[in-house]
Amino acid sequence: MSNQASFENMAKLDERLRHIAFIMDGNGRWAKNRGMPRTAGHRAGAKTFQKIAKYCADRGLRAMTVYAFSTENWKRPKEEIDAIMDLLEQYLNESEKALKEYSISVRVIGDITALRPSLQQKINALQKRTEGNDMILNIAINYGARMELCHACEQLIGRGVTKVTEEDISNALYTAGCPDPDMIVRTGGDYRISNFLLWQAAYAELYFTDVLWPDLTEQDVEKAIQAFYSRSRRYGGV
Numbered sequence: 001m002s003n004q005a006s007f008e009n010m011a012k013l014d015e016r017l018r019h020i021a022f023i024m025d026g027n028g029r030w031a032k033n034r035g036m037p038r039t040a041g042h043r044a045g046a047k048t049f050q051k052i053a054k055y056c057a058d059r060g061l062r063a064m065t066v067y068a069f070s071t072e073n074w075k076r077p078k079e080e081i082d083a084i085m086d087l088l089e090q091y092l093n094e095s096e097k098a099l100k101e102y103s104i105s106v107r108v109i110g111d112i113t114a115l116r117p118s119l120q121q122k123i124n125a126l127q128k129r130t131e132g133n134d135m136i137l138n139i140a141i142n143y144g145a146r147m148e149l150c151h152a153c154e155q156l157i158g159r160g161v162t163k164v165t166e167e168d169i170s171n172a173l174y175t176a177g178c179p180d181p182d183m184i185v186r187t188g189g190d191y192r193i194s195n196f197l198l199w200q201a202a203y204a205e206l207y208f209t210d211v212l213w214p215d216l217t218e219q220d221v222e223k224a225i226q227a228f229y230s231r232s233r234r235y236g237g238v
């Protein structure tokens with residue numbers, strides 16, 4: 001949706017929808033359907049990611065999270081892992097101008113110490129350079145929600161905390177300071193959470209679509225947004 005006017009006429013997102021998290025599934029199948037290697041699916045997926053991030057920023061979303069590489073994804077063939085890491089590095093190298101234009105602040109969530117040093121350096125540098133921009137863009141890399149919770153517990157133990165509040169845990173997660181996701185969108189037709197934002201998703205609306213991630217359009221995101229507003233969130237109340 002390159003035409004700005006097309007979303008400017010839409011109702012503005014309000015406080016009910018501050019954060020959308022995406023499980024970007026279906027890259028492999030998208031490539032297979034075209035007789036292409038899986039890595040081509042990830043390349044197409046990386047383009048879709050950039051398009052959707054711009055759209056979310058234009059729509060005034062306060063935060064967006066994408067699941068780019070899970071702690072379980074290390075089980076994939078080395079060639080595929082390397083290709084995903086290369087795409088991430090390429091994004092870190094080339095995205096600064098767009099991040100400035102769309103006022104996006106990048107935060108990587110996950111254990112980045114397992115990544116190659118060049119990637120770690122670029123992550124740290126880009127996080128610093130984009131700090132304070134309007135929309136938070138969390139990119140989950142080497143991320144697993146259970147691991148994140150273990151890490152948070154260790155932080156609290158290290159600080160000598162003995163009485164733990166929900167706020168203590170939220171503040172010890174990688175997403176500290178970011179509102180919890182109001183909606184989690186999973187592409188690719190499966191109905192799973194796959195160890196993603198387990199704590200933060202406590203009250204998130206879940207939205208599943210059969211569309212494969214590389215095919216996801218701004219209109220598909222708009223459909224999810226409209227579905228979100230048609231639901232009634234009661235947070236356990238009536």
Ligand code: FPP
Pocket residue numbers: 024025026027028029030042043045046049066067068069070073084087088091139188
């Ligand atoms: C899941 O689809 C996708 C991934 C594990 C990788 C997602 C990575 C990208 C979209 C590129 C990331 C780049 C940036 C810049 C964030 P799958 O491979 O499991 O698909 P399948 O279920 O069809 O096999």
